[in-house]
Amino acid sequence: xxxxxxxxxxxxLPGEMAARERVFSTVRRVYSLYxxxxxxTPALESVxxxxxxxxxxxxKQVFRxxxxxxxxxxxxxxxxxxxxxxxxxxxxxxxxxxxxxxxxREEPQKGRFREFWQADxxxxxxxxxxxxxxxxxxxxxxxxALGFTGAKIRVNSRKLLSAAMEKxxxxxxxxxxxFRSLDKLEKIGAEGVGKELAGKGFSEAEIAGLLSFGExxxxxxxxxxxxxxxxxxAGRAEEGLEELEEILSLFSGYAASRACGIEVDFAxxxxxxxxxxxxxxxxxxxxxxxxxAGGGRYDDLIALYGAPPTPAVGISLxxxxxxELLKAQAGDSGxxxxxxxxxxxVKPEFYPCALSALQEFRAAGVPAEIDLMERSLRKQLDYAxxxxxxFAAIVGEREKKEGKVTxxxxxxxxxxxxxxxxxxxxxxx
Amino acid sequence: xxxxxxxxxxxxLPGEMAARERVFSTVRRVYSLYxxxxxxTPALESVxxxxxxxxxxxxKQVFRxxxxxxxxxxxxxxxxxxxxxxxxxxxxxxxxxxxxxxxxREEPQKGRFREFWQADxxxxxxxxxxxxxxxxxxxxxxxxALGFTGAKIRVNSRKLLSAAMEKxxxxxxxxxxxFRSLDKLEKIGAEGVGKELAGKGFSEAEIAGLLSFGExxxxxxxxxxxxxxxxxxAGRAEEGLEELEEILSLFSGYAASRACGIEVDFAxxxxxxxxxxxxxxxxxxxxxxxxxAGGGRYDDLIALYGAPPTPAVGISLxxxxxxELLKAQAGDSGxxxxxxxxxxxVKPEFYPCALSALQEFRAAGVPAEIDLMERSLRKQLDYAxxxxxxFAAIVGEREKKEGKVTxxxxxxxxxxxxxxxxxxxxxxx
Numbered sequence: 001x002x003x004x005x006x007x008x009x010x011x012x013l014p015g016e017m018a019a020r021e022r023v024f025s026t027v028r029r030v031y032s033l034y035x036x037x038x039x040x041t042p043a044l045e046s047v048x049x050x051x052x053x054x055x056x057x058x059x060k061q062v063f064r065x066x067x068x069x070x071x072x073x074x075x076x077x078x079x080x081x082x083x084x085x086x087x088x089x090x091x092x093x094x095x096x097x098x099x100x101x102x103x104x105r106e107e108p109q110k111g112r113f114r115e116f117w118q119a120d121x122x123x124x125x126x127x128x129x130x131x132x133x134x135x136x137x138x139x140x141x142x143x144x145a146l147g148f149t150g151a152k153i154r155v156n157s158r159k160l161l162s163a164a165m166e167k168x169x170x171x172x173x174x175x176x177x178x179f180r181s182l183d184k185l186e187k188i189g190a191e192g193v194g195k196e197l198a199g200k201g202f203s204e205a206e207i208a209g210l211l212s213f214g215e216x217x218x219x220x221x222x223x224x225x226x227x228x229x230x231x232x233x234a235g236r237a238e239e240g241l242e243e244l245e246e247i248l249s250l251f252s253g254y255a256a257s258r259a260c261g262i263e264v265d266f267a268x269x270x271x272x273x274x275x276x277x278x279x280x281x282x283x284x285x286x287x288x289x290x291x292x293a294g295g296g297r298y299d300d301l302i303a304l305y306g307a308p309p310t311p312a313v314g315i316s317l318x319x320x321x322x323x324e325l326l327k328a329q330a331g332d333s334g335x336x337x338x339x340x341x342x343x344x345x346v347k348p349e350f351y352p353c354a355l356s357a358l359q360e361f362r363a364a365g366v367p368a369e370i371d372l373m374e375r376s377l378r379k380q381l382d383y384a385x386x387x388x389x390x391f392a393a394i395v396g397e398r399e400k401k402e403g404k405v406t407x408x409x410x411x412x413x414x415x416x417x418x419x420x421x422x423x424x425x426x427x428x429x
Numbered sequence: 430x431x432x433x434x435x436x437x438x439x440x441x442l443p444g445e446m447a448a449r450e451r452v453f454s455t456v457r458r459v460y461s462l463y464x465x466x467x468x469x470t471p472a473l474e475s476v477x478x479x480x481x482x483x484x485x486x487x488x489k490q491v492f493r494x495x496x497x498x499x500x501x502x503x504x505x506x507x508x509x510x511x512x513x514x515x516x517x518x519x520x521x522x523x524x525x526x527x528x529x530x531x532x533x534r535e536e537p538q539k540g541r542f543r544e545f546w547q548a549d550x551x552x553x554x555x556x557x558x559x560x561x562x563x564x565x566x567x568x569x570x571x572x573x574a575l576g577f578t579g580a581k582i583r584v585n586s587r588k589l590l591s592a593a594m595e596k597x598x599x600x601x602x603x604x605x606x607x608f609r610s611l612d613k614l615e616k617i618g619a620e621g622v623g624k625e626l627a628g629k630g631f632s633e634a635e636i637a638g639l640l641s642f643g644e645x646x647x648x649x650x651x652x653x654x655x656x657x658x659x660x661x662x663a664g665r666a667e668e669g670l671e672e673l674e675e676i677l678s679l680f681s682g683y684a685a686s687r688a689c690g691i692e693v694d695f696a697x698x699x700x701x702x703x704x705x706x707x708x709x710x711x712x713x714x715x716x717x718x719x720x721x722a723g724g725g726r727y728d729d730l731i732a733l734y735g736a737p738p739t740p741a742v743g744i745s746l747x748x749x750x751x752x753e754l755l756k757a758q759a760g761d762s763g764x765x766x767x768x769x770x771x772x773x774x775v776k777p778e779f780y781p782c783a784l785s786a787l788q789e790f791r792a793a794g795v796p797a798e799i800d801l802m803e804r805s806l807r808k809q810l811d812y813a814x815x816x817x818x819x820f821a822a823i824v825g826e827r828e829k830k831e832g833k834v835t836x837x838x839x840x841x842x843x844x845x846x847x848x849x850x851x852x853x854x855x856x857x858x
Contacts, residue, residue: 001481003515003734006473006499011512014466014525021467033791035768035798038446042438042544043472043501043530044492048430063473066493070435072472083440086432091815093801095767096443101472115471126801130780134801141791253784255792305432338524339464351559355682362462362570363684369464372522372555372563386520 008106008114018336020117020323023146024099027119027317030142034134036097036121041079043101044070049082052304055176055273061104072103076120077274077298077314084124084312085305092125092310099319111290111324120295122314124302129243132278132297133250135315139282139293140256142317146326150285151292154265155247158275158296159240160227164213167234168206176273178202178210183269185214214267220248223264243278274298280315284325292325293317340427342384343370343405346377346396354395357405357420361393364424368393385410391427393420437535437543447765449546449752452575453528456548456746459571463563465526465550470508472530473499478511481733484605484702490533501532505549506703506727506743513553513741514734521554521739528748540719540753549724551743553731558672561707561726562679564744568711568722569685571746575755579714580721583694584676587704587725588669589656593642596663597635605702607631607639612698614643643696649677652693672707703727709744713754721754722746769856771813772799772834775806775825783824786834786849790822793853797822814839820856822849 005011012020028038046069051059054074062071073079076098084090099119108114121138123131136153143151161182165175181196188196190211197207216226224241231237244264251257260282270279279296295315302310341361345354354370361368369389371380377394384392393405399417407423408415418426434440441449457467475498480488483503491500502508505527513519528548537543550567552560565582572580590611594604610625617625619640626636645655653670660666673693680686689711699708708725724744731739770790774783783799790797798818800809806823813821822834828846836852837844847855 001477001734002475003478003511005471005512006475009471009473011471011516012469013512013516013519014468017467017469020469032767033794033796035796037443037767038450039443040441040446040449042434042440043532044435044438044544046431046435049432052430063497063499064495066495068492070492082432083434083442087440087442090442091812095798103472115473123801126803128801128803130799130801130803134799250780250784253781255788305430338461338466351679352682355679359684365462367462367464369524370559370563372552372557372559374555374557374559383520 006114008108008112010113010115014338019326020319023319023323023326024117024119026145027142027319028097028099030138030145031097031119031121033141034121034138036095036138039080039083039096039098040100041073041076041083041098043072045073045079045082047071049305050074050078052078053274053301054078055180055271057180058104058272061106063103063105074104075102075272076100076118076316077122077301080120080122080124080314081298081301081312082305084310085302085307088307090124093131094124095122097121111321113320117319119317119319120314122312124312125310127299127311129246129250129278131313132247132280133254135295135313136247136251136260136262136280136282137254137256139315139317140254140260143282143292143322144256144259146322147329148284148292148325149259151260151282152285153251153260153262153280153282154268155244155262155278155280156264156266156268157240157244157278159236159243159277160213160231160266161269163231163235163237163240164210167231168209170202170206179269179273180271182210182214182267183271185267185269216266220244220262220264223266227266240277247278270294270296274301276300278313290321291318292322337388337390339367339369339387339389340429341366341368341391341393341423342380342387342389343368343393343395344377344380344384345371346394348374350395350397350400353400354393357393357395357423360420361424364421364428366424366428381410391423393423435543437537437541439542439544443767448755449748452748452752452755453546453548455574456571456748457526457528459567459574460526460548460550462570463550463567465524465567468509468512468525468527469529470502470505470512470527472501474502474508474511476500478734479503479507481507482703482730483507484609484700486609487533487701490535492532492534503533504531504701505529505547505745506551506730509549509551509553509743510727510730510741511734513739514731514736517736519553522560523553524551526550540750542749546748548746548748549743551741553741554739556728556740558675558679558707560742561676561709562683564724564742565676565680565689565691565709565711566683566685568744568746569683569689572711572721572751573685573688575751576758577713577721577751577754578688580689580711581714582680582689582691582709582711583697584673584691584707584709585693585695585697586669586673586707588665588672588706589642589660589695590698592660592664592666592669593639596660597638599631599635608698608702609700611639611643611696612700614696614698645695649673649691649693652695656695669706676707699723699725703730705729707742719750720747721751766817766819768796768798768816768818769858770795770797770820770822770836770852771809771816771818772797772822772824773806773809773813774800775823777803779824779826779829782829783822786822786824786852789849790853793850793857795853795857810839820852822852
């Protein structure tokens with residue numbers, strides 16, 4: 001029988017899990033300071049809900065369930081939109097966070113998995129750019145709390161991308177085909193994107209026009225004024241540019257703006273079809289290998305599920321990428337032991353007495369374990385040592401008589417005879 | 430488009446989620462005191478791994494993925510066994526906990542879902558009954574910490590059930606058919622079980638014999654001695670009985686035994702095929718409606734996946750049942766607000782100043798939010814009130830000039846003009 005995990009999916013043994021839990025709890029703590037309470041939805045959704053607005057590429061990646069119309073969610077935004085559309089009584093703005101797994105049936109690559117975790121925060125019901133600024137600040141605070149310095153935000157707007165299409169005389173129904181090609185700019189370069197667009201039937205002039213918008217250079221203010229000129233009068237370009245200006249201005253009011261740079265990048269596209277306004281990505285400072293977080297505004301998604309028009313915006317931290325970079329930074333720091341103290345009866349007859357000591361440690365909040373293998377004292381201490389447990393509490397004849405334990409520091413070898421409760425106090429962290 | 434959650438699956442909006450998170454974190458904390466570190470495995474496993482030893486009923490309930498041999502896990506034990514079999518380097522005993530979702534494609538009923546959470550702790554690599562006692566104590570401590578009083582443990586052993594089969598001259602390959610019927614004793618009564626067994630071709634005498642074993646009455650000690658007589662010489666009856674005696678004796682050394690009663694119940698079976706030795710269930714004291722936790726020893730499961738013989742035992746807390754009972758006990762206590770304070774700019778021009786105050790609260794660890802809807806002060810305070818946020822920090826002309834906020838207690842209406850950092854101190858919990 002094949003015992004490997006399914007392709008692109010992983011076991012997280014306790015050592016690795018500890019690092020993941022640290023990231024999860026840090027992100028949850030920051031989100032909670034921002035007033036985002038946790039919410040959960042099912043792992044499965046109906047395929048029509050999942051694929052209503054994700055684009056063909058992602059729709060193909062849905063793991064579908066046999067003999068049903070169900071599939072595993074590929075992100076946390078679509079289930080949120082479905083839940084909000086189905087619960088009209090929710091007070092607005094409705095805010096929630098969610099740190100959970102999602103699944104995509106795509107080709108696994110280094111750092112890209114078929115089961116992975118996202119950590120999302122979303123604000124439903126407000127069209128104000130204050131939301132974008134809050135979300136960016138929350139994500140930057142979370143990244144800072146995780147130890148990332150010099151992260152960089154890039155922002156763009158789907159309104160500008162649409163306006164650029166209009167300016168070139170391209171019909172709106174070709175938007176997603178264009179966006180999906182442009183999204184690969186970082187990966188395959190301008191030439192690759194040009195080839196792909198040519199393959200989709202776009203003319204040389206159209207391709208040049210599309211690429212030239214992404215290539216406006218300068219400071220954010222200069223780029224905005226360049227785009228204002230280039231896109232003058234097209235679609236909702238002016239609205240999109242004013243929103244970007246507002247985000248830049250609001251974000252500068254957050255302390256997070258001192259830790260995280262922000263700049264306009266007209267080449268930013270994002271892969272999902274449901275975005276309608278500002279979009280953003282945050283990358284690690286050095287190297288800029290891929291994005292640590294991304295998101296944007298999806299004002300039409302909730303209405304698509306039959307609700308009244310409901311503006312919405314969200315951000316998603318890429319837990320796997322974050323963990324990969326933290327691991328590379330820290331090296332493999334090794335697993336923290338599950339227990340602070342190993343309670344070791346010298347012989348089986350002292351087990352009941354050792355059990356009492358064990359319970360004193362736990363009652364004092366000290367994670368503690370006892371020999372479950374009925375091993376010799378020596379083998380017990382070998383196990384405690386190799387597990388990295390820092391202390392042993394040994395219980396034998398003398399300890400039983402005096403109602404104490406011999407507390408041994410397994411690193412220094414130092415020993416003292418103390419009551420279990422005193423031992424607990426002295427080793428609690 | 431149908432916006433309901435998939436059948437038997439649920440959204441957990443923030444109010445309900447808060448109650449769930451409290452249960453999750455309490456269970457995790459107790460498990461961690463017992464030295465069980467968290468571990469995760471994929472939601473999907475190969476169907477051959479999943480169905481190797483679960484029994485036909487459960488095998489039929491696996492959600493299978495189209496065009497693959499994958500299915501959603503129906504419990505957390507099988508993935509653990511697969512992972513341990515595939516990682517021979519793990520030091521023994523290997524302990525881990527896991528609080529996570531599982532899926533079963535069965536008929537949803539009151540309190541029974543197609544997606545639900547389990548909270549498992551397992552010990553791999555030790556055949557000692559010390560493990561059973563540890564797991565029972567951990568589960569009882571968790572239930573006590575959650576507020577359950579008078580929970581009751583029932584224990585039995587698959588070795589005794591097998592011996593009873595042998596005594597009646599029934600072949601071992603019929604065991605699982607018998608066990609699955611006997612498992613329904615509580616649900617459909619002796620008559621129902623008898624009918625079902627008759628339908629499976631068992632004779633009246635065999636059925637009477639099987640049921641009579643389950644009906645041995647008296648104290649645990651009396652039941653054990655009754656079974657010792659009834660099953661004398663059959664299979665591993667004596668071994669099974671001695672193990673039960675050992676569990677009773679070891680468990681009495683835990684303080685948990687004062688909160689949780691324990692008794693032998695030969696009618697206890699458990700639904701899964703992989704158990705080999707002691708099995709147990711914990712039910713709530715009063716009424717005894719269903720089980721809050723269950724588990725047992727599965728010494729053959731890991732070897733089934735190709736590893737050397739590896740004894741193992743685990744317990745699983747039924748999160749859904751626990752939450753259902755807590756809800757019934759507490760009534761609907763209403764959602765705790767996501768934030769402690771709502772920062773309200775009197776007019777948009779005070780937003781930057783309000784942002785500063787907002788950040789002071791968050792920096793002091795006080796969950797805080799700000800108006801994201803660009804609403805009037807009155808509407809902002811209405812929202813804060815209706816969200817149950819206890820305080821508002823109002824920022825207008827005077828507050829801006831003095832670098833302070835007006836902190837209003839939204840329940841009493843009391844106000845004071847203070848610096849944001851003093852306000853944070855006075856309302857932090």
